[in-house]
Amino acid sequence: MPIHSRRVIKQDVWIERPDHSKLRLAIFRAKQVATKRPATGILWLHGGGYALETAENALVYAEQLVADGRSVMVAPDYTTSALAPYPAALDDCYLALTWLRD
Template sequence: MPRSLKTSLLRRYYRALNAWAWRRAKRLPVVSEEREIPGPGGTIGLRIYRPAGAEAERTVLYFHGGGWVLGDLETHRPFCEQLCANTRSEVVAVDYRRAPEAPFPAAVDDCVAAASWLVERDGGSEQGPVYV
């Protein structure tokens, strides 16, 4: 079986497993926005979650799970919503490039670029701390 087919099947399974695991999770009072920033291999997608009707007390830079291969922004959406709502944090989730299509160190490079963007964005602000 070709590697790309194996990866595709694994990603489908991972998505299904995550959907099952979060099937009872309630949607929380969170707003999200999609954003793109420049990265070393093109644009990097971000999904930024904020508590609805409240000011965030801190920022969490979130790199989704999946071993740099399987996960994506959607598989970890319920977790990011929970994290945002329950900690009153802005959550910046990074849609980094995944292997095997983008071999190491592409994902790490994208994550570093996202962290640098966040530091530049918040550099002069008095917003709460940033957590990774």
């Protein structure tokens, strides 16, 4: 899904789950970087109780959190509860966290 913003760009990255399926991570960053130092990482877990919404809904928050160029926000498009039971969504979120850490 294309994202249109004056100050933020979105990039999709696909990482591999333990079962070899793919998890999409939406990476939001400023169009203009404020510093050459490593950026602060923000893991954004969208609302919806693990049942609704997508990573793209984070754009409005990315505009506020990363537009200054000092942070990067990662929003996993985790498995919703309608598609797989607990703990699938939490496993996806943890996988995104470890990817961000690394």
